[in-house]
Amino acid sequence: MSANTHSELFGLLDITGADADECARLLATPPDESVLRSMAALQQRLGTFPLESIREDNASETVWIEALLRFAPAVYSHHLERGISPEVSAASLADMGLQLRINRRVHGRFGLDTWGWLTLHMAGNLFRLGRLQFHLVRGPEETAQAGTPAEDQRWVLGVHIPEDGGLSPALVDASLAEARLFFARYFPDKPAAVATCDSWMLDPYLADRLPDSNIASFARRFTLDRCTDAPTDAVYFTFRQRGLQDLDRLPRDTSLQRVVLERIDDGGTWQLGHGHLAL
Ligand SMILES: CC(C)(COP(=O)(O)OP(=O)(O)OC[C@H]1O[C@@H](n2cnc3c(N)ncnc32)[C@H](O)[C@@H]1OP(=O)(O)O)[C@@H](O)C(=O)NCCC(=O)NCCS
Numbered sequence: 001m002s003a004n005t006h007s008e009l010f011g012l013l014d015i016t017g018a019d020a021d022e023c024a025r026l027l028a029t030p031p032d033e034s035v036l037r038s039m040a041a042l043q044q045r046l047g048t049f050p051l052e053s054i055r056e057d058n059a060s061e062t063v064w065i066e067a068l069l070r071f072a073p074a075v076y077s078h079h080l081e082r083g084i085s086p087e088v089s090a091a092s093l094a095d096m097g098l099q100l101r102i103n104r105r106v107h108g109r110f111g112l113d114t115w116g117w118l119t120l121h122m123a124g125n126l127f128r129l130g131r132l133q134f135h136l137v138r139g140p141e142e143t144a145q146a147g148t149p150a151e152d153q154r155w156v157l158g159v160h161i162p163e164d165g166g167l168s169p170a171l172v173d174a175s176l177a178e179a180r181l182f183f184a185r186y187f188p189d190k191p192a193a194v195a196t197c198d199s200w201m202l203d204p205y206l207a208d209r210l211p212d213s214n215i216a217s218f219a220r221r222f223t224l225d226r227c228t229d230a231p232t233d234a235v236y237f238t239f240r241q242r243g244l245q246d247l248d249r250l251p252r253d254t255s256l257q258r259v260v261l262e263r264i265d266d267g268g269t270w271q272l273g274h275g276h277l278a279l
Contacts, residue, residue: 012090013072014097022110023100026066034060038067045123046078049190051137053116064115068096071122078124082186091128095121095162102163105240113242126160129182130175131167133160136187139194155192157183157279161201163237167214172221180279194276197222200233202273209259222275230272234260 003010003020006027010020031039041054072093079089096118103111112118120126126135135158157179161167183192202224207216235241238260239250252258263270
């Protein structure tokens with residue numbers, strides 16, 4: 001069976017080129033026990049607004065890729081049943097193809113080391129609206145008042161930034177505006193007044209060193225609640241390299257590349273900034 005057989009599915013997930021051939025190979029034989037188990041785990045979460053991705057230390061990446069491929073149509077139907085447009089559903093699920101392409105840059109081969117991240121999309125509560133992705137979840141427990149039952153905890157939108165060209169303030173404004181309308185319309189019983197972001201981009205060191213950048217302007221929208229050590233995130237998102245080995249071989253062409261490496265050269269540690277903004 002070729003990629004053509006699955007052109008509709010691969011179009012939905014934006015799976016292209018050699019990745020489409022590899023995915024077609026996975027779909028050419030019936031799913032085995034482990035794929036069916038992974039699909040059952042995805043089915044259990046669909047429509048339940050989970051905050052965390054599925055984590056399984058001994059899971060095979062290929063099993064999860066196949067399970068995600070086979071399960072995606074159920075998520076698409078789930079979105080459409082809620083009245084969400086095919087375009088928004090497809091834009092949201094297209095992260096699968098992007099992550100497969102990124103995996104090739106990181107590891108030089110077919111794979112999906114971010115399969116856990118995709119399990120969030122498959123629960124049906126993560127949407128790409130314009131430039132940004134939004135994850136509708138219950139707020140973390142520390143923001144809830146003591147004794148508040150889980151079902152009464154406030155809803156928040158977790159904001160994520162997919163790789164897709166520049167992050168101009170105008171694109172971010174438009175995306176936030178779209179999110180306000182979208183969630184009020186399709187999830188009126190889950191009103192979110194706050195958006196949160198946990199990212200290397202909110203490390204105050206960046207806004208300090210590159211104050212005129214899009215990244216700094218994005219970070220300044222958020223009130224920074226706290227920072228935690230995340231030594232490898234900035235390197236991963238800037239260079240698509242896992243780990244801190246062979247840093248001297250990485251390019252220093254852009255101002256961001258220089259800032260990321262110079263901080264490490266100076267003995268510093270990159271942080272994850274945790275912030276929030278009022279919607
Ligand atoms: C977030 C992102 C879209 C910002 O892109 P942008 O709008 O071009 O960023 P800025 O305008 O703030 O860039 C400032 C400088 O950093 C450079 N830069 C930005 N992102 C870069 C990247 N991923 N790799 C290398 N250089 C980068 C720009 O080229 C510019 O360099 P210059 O000053 O030498 O011209 C981009 O970094 C990206 O796609 N990152 C991957 C996704 C990600 O990190 N998501 C968050 C996960 S928690």
